[in-house]
Amino acid sequence: MSLRHAILVLLQDQEASGYDLAREFANSIGLVWNATHQQIYLELGKLNEQNMVSYRHVPQEGKPDKKLYQLTDEGREELIRWLKKPAGPARIRDAFMVKVAGGQLADTQSLLSELEQLAKQRRERLATFEALAKRLDDEGLEDNLFNYLTVRRGILDQRAWLQWAEEVRRTLEDLSVSSATP
Amino acid sequence: MSLRHAILVLLQDQEASGYDLAREFANSIGLVWNATHQQIYLELGKLNEQNMVSYRHVPQEGKPDKKLYQLTDEGREELIRWLKKPAGPARIRDAFMVKVAGGQLADTQSLLSELEQLAKQRRERLATFEALAKRLDDEGLEDNLFNYLTVRRGILDQRAWLQWAEEVRRTLEDLSVSSATP
DNA sequence: AAGCGCTGCGCAATCCGTTGTATAAGCACT
DNA sequence: AGTGCTTATACAACGGATTGCGCAGCGCTT
Known part of the structure; x- marks a missing residue:
């Protein structure tokens, strides 16, 4: 706990x-x-x-x-x-990822639109974090070091997710095109 | 649920x-x-x-x-x-990150060694995922598309984490050096 | 004037999740 | 011979987390 x-x-x-x-x-x-x-x-x-x-x-x-x-x-x-004392392992519950894993049974279009919606949130969060990182940098990193590192984690996380989302978007759109022209 | x-x-x-x-x-x-x-x-x-x-x-x-x-x-x-139906938001419980955020009160050395330990696990997981991605690729992506995308997520996630860890390591080591020579 | 959203605090029921314990057989190692 | 790991399933107790509900006033929009 x-x-x-x-x-x-x-x-x-x-x-x-x-x-x-x-x-x-x-x-x-x-x-x-x-x-x-x-x-x-x-x-x-x-x-x-x-x-x-x-x-x-x-x-x-x-x-x-x-x-x-x-x-x-x-x-x-x-x-x-x-x-x-050592931290316990990180636990995650990412329902969207479970949906992607079960994607064969899902409707590609609704998956794509959900992806886009999540991407929008991530982009906003990324902008917030980047602004915050800049502010902390301007204020002097010494005093804000650990906050800064935490924010950096957020930034890298958002970027990695968005990069993945881009891969998924391209892949699924190719799929729609090829299945639309049999 | x-x-x-x-x-x-x-x-x-x-x-x-x-x-x-x-x-x-x-x-x-x-x-x-x-x-x-x-x-x-x-x-x-x-x-x-x-x-x-x-x-x-x-x-x-x-x-x-x-x-x-x-x-x-x-x-x-x-x-x-x-x-x-739309997936609920992802939930995470990452105790180590909480520790980093509270890093001012922590012992830098023990934070660093815990970081290195977690990095080792991540590197192993990354290798596993990369091997798995390659295998799926060889078997033909059409049949394994959604598994592949899930694995890709894992790969990008590990890489982002490891990149962050490298930033943290450098930052905290600089800190130790500068505080050791006042 | 009604409805909605923000600021603020809180209780109760139920569900989910963790931890501990149990059983049982084979295999490997010391 | 004893210890511990792997395969395989399962119950019980407790504590943590989610969901639902409730109160209260201000300000903004429709």
């Missing part, structure tokens, strides 16, 4: 609300570890009970009040402890 | 035992969807109850008997139905 540790890592840089964390999980960190807001609020509650984090109540106008969480010393120690 | 569909996809090509499937999940498909044998046997049981798959009992000598599962017509229909 390391949703808790992902949260601790995020809180290491700055205090944040559950809502803030949910947004980060939907964007940057989501590439590496995903979680929904229900999960996050629940885990923040547990972390608070265990004195890994503390929060201060921040009233807002025009918006609901929020709780800004920050790491406690105990939380930081727990994080350091976790960082020392 | 689509462990069931991943299993149906695998059974589409050939009948297989739970053990066979577990091996495939540990290798090729594992890159895209992972599952342990407990999960697989359980799911095969459910799929059988729902008449999505059927099995024949195969006695063996020197080894335990096995059950060879195959798709039923109903299973194939269910698979086709699933292939038509």
Whole structure:
């Protein structure tokens, strides 16, 4: 279990609300570890009970009040402890890839349009990451080294996926053409 | 939930035992969807109850008997139905990446050695996939198109990861050098 | 004026997944 | 002779994750 540790890592840089964390999980960190807001609020509650984090109540106008969480010393120690032991293997559940593997039974056209839709998302993400990488570079890499490396991973991942998607598109389009002219 | 569909996809090509499937999940498909044998046997049981798959009992000598599962017509229909609806977003749980993001608090040396260990695994997997891609190519791509595309994804993914790892290695080694000579 | 989306927090039920344990036989190694 | 790996299947317990639901107010569009 390391949703808790992902949260601790995020809180290491700055205090944040559950809502803030949910947004980060939907964007940057989501590439590496995903979680929904229900999960996050629940885990923040547990972390608070265990004195890994503390929060201060921040009233807002025009918006609901929020709780800004920050790491406690105990939380930081727990994080350091976790960082020392070897990480478990990465787990993935990529339903689209399963569909590609089962492609013989699928409709090529709908596969292609789904591919294009995903490619669009990836391109957007790539642009976001590239902009972020540039910003971190301008700000000076020393202070942002590990964020920078994480973003680089995102960039290389998007590019590799898009390159693959291009291969698939070409292959499947050739297939449609040749099957349309028997 | 689509462990069931991943299993149906695998059974589409050939009948297989739970053990066979577990091996495939540990290798090729594992890159895209992972599952342990407990999960697989359980799911095969459910799929059988729902008449999505059927099995024949195969006695063996020197080894335990096995059950060879195959798709039923109903299973194939269910698979086709699933292939038509859009796939959910990919979910990942990559603990090592979380560690990199929290790298400021980590020991650089142990991060580097863990990186090298993972890189070794990736290199091995890359070699396996490349050999497999070549074999499929030799056998003729028409018959193996979707397997080939899946393997290509694996290859591009490994390469992107290894490229990133190289960046990280260089960056972190520079860091060690500069901090060792203040 | 109604509907939608954003900001914010949270509970409950159920389902999925992991971990631990069990059995059983052959083979290889020390 | 004992240890451990491979083949092969399966149950039980627990904890993690998903899905569904609920509240609440502001601002924007239709």
